[in-house]
Amino acid sequence: MVSKKVTWGLLAAWVVHDLEELATMSRWTRKNRVLPTTPAQSAIAIGLMGGVFTAAAAAGARTGGRSKFFQTVLTGFGLHSVTHLATSAIFRGYTPGVLTAPTVVAPFTLWALRRLRAGGIRPNTSPRALMWFPIAVGTVHGIARFATRVRRNTAELPSARR
Template sequence: MVSKKVTWGLLAAWVVHDLEELATMPGWTRKKRVMPTTPAQAAIAIGLMGGVFTAAAAAGARTGGRSPFFQTVLTGFGLHSATHVAASLVFRGYTPGVITAPTVVAPFTWWALRRLRREGIRPNTSPRALMWFPIAVGTVHGIAHLATRVRENTALVRQTGH
């Protein structure tokens, strides 16, 4: 059976990585004028994605790393590190998450996949399963955007009495 360091380690690595994103995303998007993200939107999106990672880590722990959901999230997380490096190349500098992508995300994923293989578990992550990654990211950001708009509109109604 695979160690809990592998399964719950996914959640821990995600927390480290997303703390960097939470701290830097709103200011960076405002400065670069790219997909402006407020601190509230970043917090909501990151919190929602945290639910996905918590569920994946729990599924991995429950199945000893054999859960296809866990394996897909683990592999997608590792591939995600490349998007951070690519974004920094495109923007020619720092982008949110680029520090922990090559120092935490990629090494953890590589280590965890090796540990699974040592235990005789061959991660079976289909390209179709990995397509859920951009869908999940888009969905949590969309929900975060809508949630903050609803909150802003509610506050405006309270202020104006309409």
């Protein structure tokens, strides 16, 4: 059994990290011509991913950290920090999320994994389970693009057709 600081801390660390991404993603993607993302698309994708992190933190809190879902999301979150650092190295500069990846994401994940082990819980995340992360990221961004496209197309309808 571990402290709620470990389980709900995952959600708190994610919020801090994704606030940085929310504040910078759409401007950065337009400037660097990388899958341009509107502020609405960023907000929707981040909100949807927030649902995943909330569910994982709740599962972790409910099981005292024993939930495989919680452990997988926690581990994936930590590995995600590496992708931010690699992306910044590739672009040779700032990329959304790179400030909080080494200062919040990685330290929180390492601390939480240590707390789980100290509580007698051996995190067990399979590589197959971690493959859900790119799928989840792609899905939330796809839904966000679809939702903003539908909203934009609906807004362009003549008022008589609404």
